[in-house]
Amino acid sequence: MGLRSVNQSNHYVNWKNPVGAVHQQLAVADTAVALPKVGPWTTAVWLQVTDNTVRYTVDGATDPTSTLGFQATAGTTIYLSPEQANAIRFIQESAAAVVEFMQVSW
8 A cells, every 4th residue: 555645735744654743642531631732843733533422622712511512523534723733622422532643744
């Protein structure tokens, strides 16, 4: 299989090993959690819900609940600006979940 890449503003980013990528996991349970603050070099944050459904908010002020916020089911991929990544908060909808994320720069 070849490497998958995405073209963002004429910059190609290798999904398997983007320049400056830091791949991490965030455990999401019944208390709202945030991503770690992104570094100043970050251009974007890509994340994917890997198992159970989560709810999230991106206003930086409102904590999501099991019924409030945007819904992201398993397999959902979300692309965030650094500002959105520093504001996003997650909570499980009905069962603990894992969100995998990667900070990238190009």
